[in-house]
Amino acid sequence: AQKITQTQPGMFVQEKEAVTLDCTYDTSDPSYGLFWYKQPSSGEMIFLIYQGSYDQQNATEGRYSLNFQKARKSANLVISASQLGDSAMYFCAMRVPSNDYKLSFGAGTTVTVRA
Amino acid sequence: DTEVTQTPKHLVMGMTNKKSLKCEQHMGHRAMYWYKQKAKKPPELMFVYSYEKLSINESVPSRFSPECPNSSLLNLHLHALQPEDSALYLCASSLQTRRTGALNQPQHFGDGTRLSIL
Numbered sequence: 115a116q117k118i119t120q121t122q123p124g125m126f127v128q129e130k131e132a133v134t135l136d137c138t139y140d141t142s143d144p145s146y147g148l149f150w151y152k153q154p155s156s157g158e159m160i161f162l163i164y165q166g167s168y169d170q171q172n173a174t175e176g177r178y179s180l181n182f183q184k185a186r187k188s189a190n191l192v193i194s195a196s197q198l199g200d201s202a203m204y205f206c207a208m209r210v211p212s213n214d215y216k217l218s219f220g221a222g223t224t225v226t227v228r229a
Numbered sequence: 230d231t232e233v234t235q236t237p238k239h240l241v242m243g244m245t246n247k248k249s250l251k252c253e254q255h256m257g258h259r260a261m262y263w264y265k266q267k268a269k270k271p272p273e274l275m276f277v278y279s280y281e282k283l284s285i286n287e288s289v290p291s292r293f294s295p296e297c298p299n300s301s302l303l304n305l306h307l308h309a310l311q312p313e314d315s316a317l318y319l320c321a322s323s324l325q326t327r328r329t330g331a332l333n334q335p336q337h338f339g340d341g342t343r344l345s346i347l
Contacts (some may be wrong), residue, residue: 119335147332157317159272159338187327205271215331219271
C-alpha cells in the first residue's frame with residue numbers, strides 16, 4: 115500500500131518570503147512519481163512540479179522547487195518569493211505501478227499569503 | 230484558462246432529476262478521469278477511461294454513469310442523486326495510464342463542476 119502524508123493543515127506566510135510545504139510518502143514500489151498540485155478557491159487543480167524516484171536532481175519550475183530526500187521519503191515543496199496569488203490549497207500526490215498508476219493525494223495544506 | 234473544459238460550472242438539481250456533466254480536452258490525451266471532491270478534502274477517484282474504454286471504476290454507485298463518446302469527450306450522467314453527492318466534480322486527462330512512462334505523466338484538471346443536490 116502507498117500513503118502520502120501532509121502534516122500541516124494550514125500555514126501563513128508573508129509576501130515575498132519563502133515557504134516550505136512538507137510531504138512524506140510511503141511505498142514499496144521502487145519506481146514512483148511524485149507531484150504537487152495547487153488548488154485555488156476557484157476549484158481548478160493546477161499541476162506545479164514533478165519528481166521521479168530515479169531523478170538525481172531536485173525538480174525546479176520557476177518559483178517552485180522540490181526538496182527530494184529519497185532516504186527520508188520526503189518530497190517537500192518550496193515556494194520562493196511568495197505572492198498573494200499563491201494563497202491556495204496545495205496537494206502532494208504520488209503514482210505507483212502497483213496501484214494501477216492511480217494518483218494518491220495527501221490531505222493538503224492551505225497556504226495563506228499575507229501582504 | 231485550463232486545457233480541460235468542464236460544463237456546467239455550477240449545477241443545482243433535485244434528487245429525482247437527470248443531468249449530465251461534460252468534459253472536453255484537445256491535448257491528444259488518451260486517459261481521462263472523474264474525481265469527486267468534498268470541501269477541504271483531497272479529490273477521490275471515481276472512474277478512469279483509457280483509450281475510450283472504462284478501465285477503473287472505484288465502486289461508484291450506479292446513480293453515476295460515465296461515458297466516453299470519443300477520445301476528447303467524457304460525460305458523467307447523474308440520476309437519482311442523494312444530498313451527500315453534493316461536491317466538486319473534477320475531470321482530468323493525461324497522456325496515458327498504465328504503460329511504461331505513465332509515472333511521469335501529470336494529470337491535467339478542469340475547473341470542476343460544483344454540484345448541489347436539493
